[in-house]
Amino acid sequence: MSYMRILILIACFSFFLSSAGCNGSGNNRQIGSASGPEYVIAIHGGAGTLSRERMSQEQEREYLDKLNEALQAGEAILKNGGTSLQAICAAIIIMEDSPLFNAGKGAVFTNRKQVELDASVMTGNTLSAGAIAGVTDIRNPILGAIAVMENSPHVMLAGKGASDFAAEQGLEIVDNSYFHTRRRLDDVTRQIEQEKYGTVGAVALDSYGNLAAGTSTGGMSNKKYGRIGDSPIIGAGNYANNNTCAVSATGHGEFFIRQVVAYDISAKMEYARLSLEEAAGKVIYEKLTDAGGTGGVVAVDRFGNVSMPFNTSGMYRGYIKSTGEKKIAIFRE
Ligand code: ASP
Secondary structure, X not given: OOHXXXXXXXXXXXXXXXXXXXXXXXXXXXXXXXXXXXXXXXXXXXXXXXXXXXXXHHHHHHHHHHHHHHHXXXXXXXXXXXXXHHXXXXXXXXXXXXXXXXXXOOOOOEOOOOOOEEEEEEEOOOOEXXXXXXXXXXXXXXXXXHHXXXXXXXXXXXXXXXXXXXXHOOOOEOOHHHHOOHHHHHHHHHOOHHHOOOOEEEEEEOOOOOEEEEEEEOOOOOEOOOOOOXXXXXXXXXXXXXXXXXXXXEEOHHXXXXXXXXXXXXXXXXXXXXXXXXXXXXXXXXXXXXXXXXXXXXEEEOOOOEEXXXXXXXXXXXXXXXXXXXXXXXXXX
16 A cells, blocks of 8 residues: 555544544543553454465565554554554555555455455444444445444444445445455355454553554454454454453454453453463463464553563464564464
8 A cells, every 4th residue: 555545544444533532532531641652553464374494585574564564554544642542543555445454445255255354443442342243345344433433322333234324424435346456255165274363453552541442353254154253242353441452353263252352461460460471371371372262462550561472383463562662473482
């Protein structure tokens, strides 16, 4: 995608947010981030059995560049005084629009060779949340989730109701074929293990001390049509609470739902007084792993600490802090 297209997207997106009453100004609460960074954004582009041997250098570069582009889009917003919600959404839109990831364009196919998308968002200062599930035609599902949060009395809308609502909200509606790519069609036909996951997500802390989390996905390749994963389920694939942390998950959704992964990380911080690193590590490396689940999370706490544990061989991931600290990686190190 050209640089110009990104700028246009961000401008349109900011307009949508302000018209959706989501510019963050009314909710800003200066809780202060002590001596930590002023802002942080962390993203993921899915976890799975990723191996260096099976990925060409060119493919690796493509992924790293796209992750970098998404991080930079989010950071530009945070640097200019934007909110964590605006930042995570800018980053997620870039990944939804890229055929590299299993969200928006390039999402995996169901067993009926159609694309069905799930997404959710949550803001840590108000505990507001929005989600859409099983939609087939909202070009940027994350915007659908924001619209539900901002402009409806509900938390989740599914299927045709979600699409009709998104259309009423002025969001772009596309034919299901817009999401299709040859690579994902081959995956569903051949069930390639390497391509199992690929959900996208982002978490951020803004300079007002507010956390936000967002997750967007096509789900799991060859899923039964109608199946809903963890990504749109608040507390499973996504959670944000200013008292603790913001979490976005990727992995085998059924396990993340049963283990209530995202909320469990927050709860361990709130009730057991664990640090973000301890809480996220315990949930991913012990609870999820012991249950047989695979995947990981990106998480940031209210002090700007970042944790990105995963129990697969790789996870597309990265973060950037206002201090200049930055990391982008795919494989286990
Ligand atoms: N968690 C997603 C789901 O189960 C899949 C993924 O993370 O790639 O729907």
